[in-house]
Amino acid sequence: MKYLKPWWSDGGGLLHLTILLSLAGLRVDLDLDLYLLLPPRTWLQDELLLPGGSTSPAYAFSHFPASGGWGRAEPLHPKGREWDPAAPPEGQLLREIRALGVPFIPRTRVDAWLVHSVAAGDGDGAHALLGAAAASSSGGVGASVDGVSQAAPGGGGDPRASPSSPLAAEEEEEKTPAEPTAQVSDAGSHASEENEVLRTVEHGSQHEENEQRASAQKEKSLQQENEDENKTAERPAWEAEKTTESRNERYQNGTDTSLSLEDLFQLLSSQPEDLLEGISLGDIPLPGSINDGMNSPTHDFSQAVSQDVNLHEAMFLCPDNTFRRDPAARTSQSQEPYLQLNSNVNPEQPFPGTNLTGLLPLDSQIRNLTRQDFLFDLDINIFDEINLMSLATEGSFDPMEVSQLFEEPDSDSGLSLDSRLNSTSVTKTNSSYSLCEGATGYSSDLESLSQHDLEGAVGGYYAEPSKLCHTDHGSVSHFHEDLALQHLIHNHTYHIPRSAPESNPESFSWPGKSQKLRSRYHDRERNLSRDERRAKALHIPFSVDEIVRMPVDSFNSMLSRNYLTDLQLSVIRDIRRRGKNKVAAQNCRKRKLDVLFNLEDDVYNLKAKKETLQREQAQCHKAINIMKQKLHDLYHDVFSRLRDDEGRPVNPSQYALRCSHDGSVLIVPKELVTSRHKKQNQKGKRKH
């Protein structure tokens, strides 16, 4: 059993294949380990993601709704076997296919191989698939699969019916004049089937029903095809051959509607030379139009293949995202979503059916994340409101103080709770530090989203500063707005709930994240409440977050406009100093880790470079040794032919060959050569 290189990884190929098979009424038993190049790398086996989150055992490749393209999945070889390193020669293959007078333009290797199989009478499966292959080509599956950048006409309806379609025009050229109508109708019917199947793929929840419908239409189209074949006896020989009994049996009787992947591989792994046995370019006259079509840029097969959109293009060319997958750039900010999206795959995810979020496109992940987190935060907020007073049971908080915090008009509501929360405004990722934006370490929106998810797992709470951190001081009102805006834009709070979860553990289960985070949160809550408690005890009418974040001018004016005792001023300045230093320390640590990661990357790159240089050095040594050997052989060959005046052979140990500047070769006694060498060495030493 040979396995081909995963040529379908060029983009959409596997989907194309499955569509072909589905059109043929065949059930595909995919036994592939698919992994998507999405973070997190999630493995699927025997279950493939469909747009909309449902899965199907038959259709591969995930669709990216935002980009409108089909993402590239890289299927591993089945059963962990090695791929045949020999790749199918696609260019030659296409030429030969076209030379066959195929009435459709193969747009993928799948088409091409199927046509080859049929043309060469290779295997029942190929025969069975031909109709589907023709349909796929005529319907422009490639364009549909590509979704984005396919140059060939695609889209809805029947693109091939349009006379303006270059592909259709070429197909018209290639058709046998005796049966244009049959071909058009044939193609059209297949195109409709294909569209049906494509819709099936796009609506995974209904795909079984649609599959049945497609199968029904398949049978209809096949019957139509048979009728057409009966009508047109002057069809090309290859096309007459394709309607074999085996295919009809498979199609119409449905006795063998299951095509295992191994069968499929066997079918497709046949070399085109084998498939084209007896059918070579020399045997078949090359229509000029075909060659022209071949050379035309519109229908260049390799171009058509290369225009398939792979996952990278679908993902990373999406204007909405700036994600990178460069592992070397792991410390860069743009890759932060990976780390944090990784945390979305949560075994305890509270939303059943979304456990495949890791496979969803990133932007949809983020959308889901946003919705889920929003709802989750709503729950948390409600929960926090309900358990607000439970704070009093923890730490040193006095119930009266807590109540006063939200009742006293003079007491800033954010002082001891929300401001405390805000005072912990630092960016943290679950697995590593993230690069900060600018010098302040504010996280990006995406990071906040993901972080939100993470911190939602520990009971996230999103304080609304405009509501919770308000003060009556006009001098800082604009700062409040700015602060609120910063919270909206750079949400890097810890989202600490106001209630103590352990005070009501049964009412709320911590979703997802580990106990470690929870305990750290409690630890943080206890430790960081020191300044809050101080401020509260001194009735400082500002939140810690305000105190820390406020620009120095606003801070000074705020202090000057309020009558504050020396103790209050001292505590406020301490809070500000500590808060700023805390953020600075966090940024410093992030930078340190960043430097560390970069150094690791440098080490890795330098090691790779060293290995390359060592290989080159070994090659150079080898070449030098070869040249030395050649020179030695030549030397002795020359001496073997030399004779002295008496006709005796010249002893190479006594004489040496010297090449003069004019190209002549002299025989010089070795003593003379050595003495010259000594002199030259002495001269060189003197110069130095």
Add this chain to the structure above:
DNA sequence: ACCCCCTGTCATAGG
């Protein structure tokens, strides 16, 4: 009990 990691805080240097 020990180690490791994370985080906050302090002291200090430098801008």
Add this chain to the structure above:
DNA sequence: CACCTATGACAGGGG
């Protein structure tokens, strides 16, 4: 000189 930032060092807590 005041302020801010960066960073090393230390402490404390949790796993």
